[in-house]
Amino acid sequence: MMETDTPIYVNNTQGENVESYIYIGQIYSTRDKNQDKEIQRRITAGWTAFARHRDIFKGNVGACLKRQIYNSYVLSTMTYGAETWALAIRAKNKLAAAQTVMEKSMLNIIYRDRKTNTWVRENTKVTDAIEQVRRRK
Known part of the structure; x- marks a missing residue:
């Protein structure tokens, strides 16, 4: 796609040039492809x-x-629009880390408790965010 500086007019009003915008709940960028x-x-x-x-x-x-509230409300909010995502490893790690911290907070676990992520998932039994993204594709 070729960049252009040609102004766009609607009802004799020039449209603003932006690098990114939000449309139907997702952010779109004209410059960044990731x-x-x-x-x-x-x-x-x-x-x-x-x-x-x-x-x-x-x-x-x-x-x-x-678990029900997390899966139906929080997880669906986090994965909204995931159908269009091409997840890189770094993005998967960010999603997984955020989910793990939320799960530990649900169990009132602090860092010093030294509980593994596997133990946390076994106790919360919430749906994995990465699996949710895969299912939505």
């Missing part, structure tokens, strides 16, 4: 969704309810 910004944006949206339900995730609520 999707790091979009994936980081989705991770941030996932953290926002997680924070909205912090009282449930941090409270004395059953693991089943926590």
Whole structure:
């Protein structure tokens, strides 16, 4: 695609030239071809969704309810638009790391507890974000 500086007019108003824009919930960039910004944006949206339900995730609520809310709300927010992603290893690692930190927070685990990621996943039983992305393709 060739770059052009030709102005675009709509109703005698010149359109603004931008490097990226959000359309239907996804960020599109005219310069960057990788999707790091979009994936980081989705991770941030996932953290926002997680924070909205912090009282449930941090409270004395059953693991089943926590898992259901996480899978239906937080995970779907994080993986929205994943059908169009071409995940690189770095992006997969970012998604996995964010999910692991959220899961540890759900179990009220701190770093000093020295629990493995496998142990955490066995106890939360949430859907893996990377598997969710693969299924959506």
